[in-house]
Amino acid sequence: MAESRRDALFRVAGLAGLALPVVDLLGGAGARASERLDLEILGAALALEHHAIAIYEHGLERGLFPSGLRDYAVEFRGDHLGHRDTQVALMEERGGRAPAPQRTYHLEGLTSAERLLKEALTIERVAQDAYLRLIGNIRTSDYQLAAAFILVDEVRHATVWKRATGARIY
């Protein structure tokens, strides 16, 4: 059975070891905006960015992206690197410590273009859903604005991979 978007969100959140308040927010719970919550959201977002970068690097290093889509993969990896750097800067400015990437993301099973594109679409949808669910709870204007710009990038990525996998985009 195909994995639902919600299941994918919680699978990736589980892999990333997100802080409990953020997992609750992703599940639809409310929370009072605070500096601490901002830091936890930043940590969660960074975990997703690390995961996305790992998927693109896995595919690019192994030549798994079809030639007509490789330029998109390079562009999107660059976007995620930018998102990571932005959020590391925001986190450190607030005195937080940015989480490092996981040692492994268990991507060994991504051995074909089809599986890779499906996983790239999944991580982009998860990122889109996560930023969308969290953005209203961000307290500080600068981070909310950065998150909005990042969210727009995630939508572009997901839409391109949707089309590449043959799904309707409008």
Add this chain to the structure above:
Amino acid sequence: MKVLSRRAALRLAAAGPALAIAGPAVGEEYASAAEVFAAIDTREAEVAARLRVLARAVPAATALAESVLRDHERFRAERAKLRRRLRLEPAPAAFPAPAGVDADLQALREALDRLVYTHAEGLPAVRDPHSVHQLATHMVEHARHLTVVDLWLERERG
């Protein structure tokens, strides 16, 4: 009018104090939710006008235009609820069509880009988590429309 691309704005934030991203160099700054809603209404009306003209001139654009205009109708209804929630004045019943609209895909792309930016830059002025979430949801759909037009332009350029 924005003076920095989204990517440049993110690089700026990564390179320096985070406040730089919210500074005036990035683009519009909104002082209130009322300003944000008014700007969204105006920009959305421009996108709608351009889509209608494009669909009349290019039959292949009809399905996209109909789909996007249906989304706009839903967004207007949802914004009307948000205006009531935030105790703002209702939106004007109609917006004057922008002058000189032609069937130009690139101009439509630029209008969509402005609409997406208006949402992104406006969110911090809204200050109500529910309304921010709702407007961000609309922004996601506008960003999807923008990407569809981008892909169409890329295909036309070969």
